[in-house]
Amino acid sequence: MTQRIDKALIAEENAKLESYLKEDYQALGNQLARKNINIDDITAKAEEFQIAVPSWGTGTGGTRFARFPGEGEPRNIWEKLEDSAVINDLSQCTERVSPHFPWDKVDDFSELKQTSDSVNLKWDSINSNTFQDQPGQEHSYKYGSLANTSVAARDLAIQHNLDCIEWGKELGSKTLTVWVGDGSNHPGQQHFQSAFERYLESMKTIYAGLPSDWELHIEHKMFEPAFYSTIIQDWGSNILAAMELGPQAKSLVDLGHHAPNVNIEMIVSRLIQFKKLGGFHFNDSKYGDDDLDSGSLHPYQQFLIFNELVDAEYRGQEGFKPNYMLDQSHNVTAPIESLMNSAASVQRSYISALLVNRPQLTEYQTNNDALMCSNTLKNAFNTDISPILAMARFRKGGAIDPIATYRKANYRGIVGKLRPSSGGNGSGIV
Numbered sequence: 001m002t003q004r005i006d007k008a009l010i011a012e013e014n015a016k017l018e019s020y021l022k023e024d025y026q027a028l029g030n031q032l033a034r035k036n037i038n039i040d041d042i043t044a045k046a047e048e049f050q051i052a053v054p055s056w057g058t059g060t061g062g063t064r065f066a067r068f069p070g071e072g073e074p075r076n077i078w079e080k081l082e083d084s085a086v087i088n089d090l091s092q093c094t095e096r097v098s099p100h101f102p103w104d105k106v107d108d109f110s111e112l113k114q115t116s117d118s119v120n121l122k123w124d125s126i127n128s129n130t131f132q133d134q135p136g137q138e139h140s141y142k143y144g145s146l147a148n149t150s151v152a153a154r155d156l157a158i159q160h161n162l163d164c165i166e167w168g169k170e171l172g173s174k175t176l177t178v179w180v181g182d183g184s185n186h187p188g189q190q191h192f193q194s195a196f197e198r199y200l201e202s203m204k205t206i207y208a209g210l211p212s213d214w215e216l217h218i219e220h221k222m223f224e225p226a227f228y229s230t231i232i233q234d235w236g237s238n239i240l241a242a243m244e245l246g247p248q249a250k251s252l253v254d255l256g257h258h259a260p261n262v263n264i265e266m267i268v269s270r271l272i273q274f275k276k277l278g279g280f281h282f283n284d285s286k287y288g289d290d291d292l293d294s295g296s297l298h299p300y301q302q303f304l305i306f307n308e309l310v311d312a313e314y315r316g317q318e319g320f321k322p323n324y325m326l327d328q329s330h331n332v333t334a335p336i337e338s339l340m341n342s343a344a345s346v347q348r349s350y351i352s353a354l355l356v357n358r359p360q361l362t363e364y365q366t367n368n369d370a371l372m373c374s375n376t377l378k379n380a381f382n383t384d385i386s387p388i389l390a391m392a393r394f395r396k397g398g399a400i401d402p403i404a405t406y407r408k409a410n411y412r413g414i415v416g417k418l419r420p421s422s423g424g425n426g427s428g429i430v
């Protein structure tokens, strides 16, 4: 039986906060009205905003050293769906779940689709996994998958991606996201050009199997598991591959997959300009692919990325519809709480970016008034739009305070009894 959070409890918790929310909303509304911004227009945008949850993010993450599982962790995709439904019921901005295959593979995909329908969830991008071997796998990915020197290993990886498309069709998905760990650990181990050629050949076969209304998203990452070179290590290789493949291929930006200090918002602008921005994996990072909670460390960077996205929306750039998704690893927090917090953090960046006075910014830019350009952005960023986010959730039937309501429901305690530990406490990056 699907465990959900009682609607009556959400209403009861909301009732305690409703009058304060209305006061704060009114005050913010007055403040924005002085800038000729109608708060209800902005709240309507917040209500429309959606960001997908990664199925693997609902479980406790880990490192190469250890993983410390939490109580009542989801043990399979059915339970991950249950947890995702809780996240969406409270947050009202996460109606899509992104599956990872074969981790989430089931025998009957129509049953999975029916179950997701019954909890009002849809399926986001399909993620293929050719970065680890499955039990009994005939040709190993130890030395790569789509770029492996062995034709048999490459064929296996290609076939897996084609299977992912078939499963995705049954779930109603429209995107395949490919991230591969292919690369090398020693200088000279791999011939850079030949390896990239092999990768492109394999990707061409996958691209050919894509339905005409699907997109193929290529995800770059600088390092890990390969520590010397990675085949699609940055946005340069990424966009080259996407251009080589064709218009349905686009680049996906995972915030944690860049060297420290890289100007990610400028990469985003370039990808937008050349119609190659497929989507995002949001998370935060200090050192590398840390997979910290979105906006926990660099909220201003996240805002600056949305400043580019909103600018494209404002200019009405044709065909602009990037996909938003979280991709983070929760090692010490309750995954449901982190995912709710992070979804709201990304939504916050979007809403804050909507407050930027764009005609004014253009004027300052034209006049080379650097200080006022920066202040225009800071002004939007520093406006506390929390009442807008809370009101958007409230109007859609979600929780004014999702974390407090979730804790009050004791969901973890309840599912803890129904989901005895599967005993998996080994290491694991996700």
Ligand code: RM4
Binding pocket: 100, 127, 179, 219, 221, 254, 281, 289, 327, 430
């Ligand atoms: C990778 C990358 C992919 C994700 C895997 C689990 O680092 O971020 O998006 O599918 O981790």
Ligand code: MN
Binding pocket: 219, 254, 281, 327
């Ligand atoms: Mn990712």
Ligand code: MN
Binding pocket: 221, 254, 256, 257, 289, 291, 327
């Ligand atoms: Mn990653």
